[in-house]
Amino acid sequence: MPGDRMGERSERLVRMLEEALGLPPSEFRELYGRWKALEPEMKKVLRALEHNPTASGRLSAVLLEVEKSASGLLDMISRASSGDGLRLDWERFAERRAVQLKDWLLGLREVLISISDAVEIGLLRQELECSTGLNVEELFLEMRRRGVISEATWLRVKEALSSGGWATTPEIRETVRRISRIFLQILDREDLGEG
Numbered sequence: 430m431p432g433d434r435m436g437e438r439s440e441r442l443v444r445m446l447e448e449a450l451g452l453p454p455s456e457f458r459e460l461y462g463r464w465k466a467l468e469p470e471m472k473k474v475l476r477a478l479e480h481n482p483t484a485s486g487r488l489s490a491v492l493l494e495v496e497k498s499a500s501g502l503l504d505m506i507s508r509a510s511s512g513d514g515l516r517l518d519w520e521r522f523a524e525r526r527a528v529q530l531k532d533w534l535l536g537l538r539e540v541l542i543s544i545s546d547a548v549e550i551g552l553l554r555q556e557l558e559c560s561t562g563l564n565v566e567e568l569f570l571e572m573r574r575r576g577v578i579s580e581a582t583w584l585r586v587k588e589a590l591s592s593g594g595w596a597t598t599p600e601i602r603e604t605v606r607r608i609s610r611i612f613l614q615i616l617d618r619e620d621l622g623e624g
Contacts, residue, residue, distance in 0.1 A: 436549035436571065439541060442470060446538040450531055457520075457527035458506060464499050464530065471537070477551030480617070484547035491540050495533040502526040550616045568609050577612060 435443065449463035471492055478485035505523035509516050541548065553571055566587075573583040 435542065435545040436574065438552050439545035439548045442467070442474065442548075443538055443541055443545075445470070446534055446541070450534055450538065452527075452531075454524040454527040454531070457502060457523045460527050460530060461499060461502050461506060464495070464534070468496075468499075473555075474541075474548055474552065477555045478544075478547060479551075480554065481544075481547045481551060484544040484551075487540050487544060488537075491533065491537050495530070495537055498526065498530040498533045502530050550613075554613055554616075568605070568612065572612055575616075577615060 445463070445467050449460055449467070452460045452463070454460075471488075475485060475488055475492065478488060502523060505519055505526050509519035509523050511519075549571065553567065556567065569578065569583060569586045572578045573580070578586070
């Protein structure tokens with residue numbers, strides 16, 4: 430059922446944010462490093478939300494603030510490393526910027542949680558639309574999670590996937606692609622409140 434729990438992709442991103450949020454302000458360099466590691470993932474999510482302007486807008490707004498705050502922190506880190514005799518002062522300023530960045534990262538975490546279904550759909554859509562990246566197991570797992578297929582169907586699919594037999598013929602691959610397109614249409618209707 431939609432909204433019961435976050436999907437695997439969203440959970441991973443939230444976990445990464447929580448790890449960064451757990452750092453004390455005095456570890457501002459590590460905090461900045463964690464954000465830089467997470468930033469490409471967040472940009473990928475933003476691209477994946479192109480079909481959902483509401484979720485995309487919410488994420489984009491908070492990402493802009495996170496990026497501004499991270500840029501300010503980088504400036505303070507650079508100044509603290511300059512060796513101009515004011516290192517301790519710049520480090521205190523960097524700690525303040527780290528607190529500000531953590532505030533925005535917390536906001537980003539909250540937005541991600543609130544739009545997790547849209548994130549899952551967007552990333553799944555992106556994966557399915559990429560001709561080389563079709564992850565059939567993820568597709569059917571998401572269908573099971575949303576109640577589109579039964580547990581019995583999921584078990585049959587899982588068995589077929591584990592044997593590797595699903596990809597042996599072009600007909601089966603095309604059927605899976607059709608199912609994925611139908612599933613994405615169902616998800617789009619859910620997003621629009623039609624389903």
